[in-house]
Amino acid sequence: MDFNTTAFIADYTTKGYHGTSREAAASIKTSNFSLSRGDDHWLGVGAYFFEEGISNASENAEYWAKVSAWNNSQKTYEYDVYNVLKVPICFKRIWDLCSREGLELFEYARRQLTQKRKLRPTESASGRKFDNSVIEFTANLHGFDGLRSWFFIKLDKQSRVLAVKPGIPNVTVLCARNPQDSILLDEIEILKEGYVSR
Amino acid sequence: MNIEDLKKEFDQALAQMSDQDIVAAFAAIDCDVEIASEGWTHYEEFDTSSCQFVTRSFSAPSISDQLLAADSNELALAA
Numbered sequence: 001m002d003f004n005t006t007a008f009i010a011d012y013t014t015k016g017y018h019g020t021s022r023e024a025a026a027s028i029k030t031s032n033f034s035l036s037r038g039d040d041h042w043l044g045v046g047a048y049f050f051e052e053g054i055s056n057a058s059e060n061a062e063y064w065a066k067v068s069a070w071n072n073s074q075k076t077y078e079y080d081v082y083n084v085l086k087v088p089i090c091f092k093r094i095w096d097l098c099s100r101e102g103l104e105l106f107e108y109a110r111r112q113l114t115q116k117r118k119l120r121p122t123e124s125a126s127g128r129k130f131d132n133s134v135i136e137f138t139a140n141l142h143g144f145d146g147l148r149s150w151f152f153i154k155l156d157k158q159s160r161v162l163a164v165k166p167g168i169p170n171v172t173v174l175c176a177r178n179p180q181d182s183i184l185l186d187e188i189e190i191l192k193e194g195y196v197s198r
Numbered sequence: 199m200n201i202e203d204l205k206k207e208f209d210q211a212l213a214q215m216s217d218q219d220i221v222a223a224f225a226a227i228d229c230d231v232e233i234a235s236e237g238w239t240h241y242e243e244f245d246t247s248s249c250q251f252v253t254r255s256f257s258a259p260s261i262s263d264q265l266l267a268a269d270s271n272e273l274a275l276a277a
Contacts, residue, residue: 006200006201007201007204008199008204037228044227045227101200101201101204104201105201105204105205105208108205108208109208112208112209112212113212113220116212117212117217117220117233118233118234118235119220119221119224119231119232119233119234120231120232120233120234121229121230121231122230122231122232123253124230125224125229125230125231129229130229130231132229133224133227133228133229133231136227136229137223137224137227138208140223140227141207141208141211141212142204142207142208
């Protein structure tokens with residue numbers, strides 16, 4: 001595995017792996033990905049994928065599809081059949097937070113905003129939300145249409161049940177900020193189909 | 199474009215934005231922020247009754263004002 005060293009990569013073509021229900025996969029193949037939103041999202045608003053890197057991306061997508069099916073409040077699976085999609089993605093300028101310079105740019109932006117311009121998150125924007133917003137703000141300024149970073153994501157039942165909180169990342173994550181422009185819809189493949197509860 | 203060019207690009211874009219522009223840009227990405235007049239406006243404290251961290255605001259005079267005042271008193275005493 002080769003590590004990129006620069007803050008961003010121009011004209012970056014890659015494969016993203018996405019695990020979801022069979023119904024959602026069918027919808028994606030016709031209507032493209034919808035933007036995923038939420039305060040706890042890793043890299044802000046966008047469509048999310050696993051990429052080959054520090055672990056097997058298609059396996060990660062499969063595990064994700066299985067654990068995401070479980071509705072913990074209702075103690076039931078929301079879907080029975082999952083798909084793993086292999087998605088060709090072309091980024092014009094992807095901000096690489098796996099690289100030293102990519103992280104350096106984030107830290108620089110955060111310091112300039114919080115120390116030079118005295119920007120402070122209010123109570124509602126504490127925790128991960130503020131960092132995500134600094135990422136989105138900076139990505140908007142530089143015209144980055146994609147992001148890549150490492151994270152630890154709980155991909156198996158055991159880590160979820162035990163509520164482990166490891167600090168070392170286990171997956172490489174991609175975020176496509178404008179899926180309509182970045183994703184080659186006609187070339188999406190269903191890599192795998194399976195049952196979540198078996 | 200190397201990292202130093204990106205930092206310059208960031209600084210130039212930021213220099214063209216007023217404080218209100220920055221707050222509005224964050225609001226547009228659904229993040230509520232404020233520009234502090236001085237120092238931190240909030241801090242976290244462990245609340246022993248609820249057993250969790252809670253966010254509290256500094257009350258006027260600010261902590262930095264109190265520290266400055268303390269420094270002045272010490273200087274006055276030293277003199």
